[in-house]
Amino acid sequence: MPIGYPHHQLLERPVLAGAMGVSLPGWQMTVLRTDTDTLADVDEVGQLAVDISASEFMTFTGYADNAEATAKRFRGDRRYFVTGDIATIDADGVIRFSSRDDDVILMAGYRIGPFDIESVLLTHSAVAECAVIAAPDRVRGEVVEAFVVL
Structure with missing residues (x-):
């Protein structure tokens, strides 16, 4: 992972x-x-990506025998490699993970990250554990469903 806390x-x-x-x-x-x-x-939530032109250690060029998977991950005329993570970067360059891009609930056209909802639920003193998933819905496609342990 090209993200961390350097110790030098x-x-x-x-x-x-x-x-x-x-x-x-x-x-x-x-x-x-x-x-x-x-x-x-x-601080805007979006797709975490490697800026290939500014990353001298980036050597990955694609998935063997899978042009479709390669095309999904390389964007902007192959300038960026999208990691599959949803994240933010603040003014100091600190990166905060939000969710995986395939772990998003699509409800009536809105993209909802289960991690964000779980984080809010866990702030309540009565909540010991929780999990948020997508449940199928005929009208909205998916809806948020939360499982909470008090």
């Missing part, structure tokens, strides 16, 4: 709770808007 004295960053870290040397991570190949704004 010239690069060291404080470890922040709930964050993945920062782009490690030799890598440049970015977040793309979910509907386009443009860069997301600071």
Whole structure:
């Protein structure tokens, strides 16, 4: 993973709770808007991607014998490799994970991350554990269904 907390004295960053870290040397991570190949704004939720042109250690060029899978992951005329993670990057370059892009509930056209809902539910003092899934719905496609242990 090209994200973490470097320990070299010239690069060291404080470890922040709930964050993945920062782009490690030799890598440049970015977040793309979910509907386009443009860069997301600071703290905007989007698709985590490797900026290939700025990542000298990026050697992966595609999936063997699977052009379709390769095309899904390489975007912006192959400038970006989308990792499959939904994340944000703040003004200091700190990356925070939100969910997997295939772990998104599509309800009436809205993209809902189960992790975000679980995080809110867990803030309640009576909730010990929870899990959020997509349940099928004839009208909305999917709806949010939460399982909560008090």
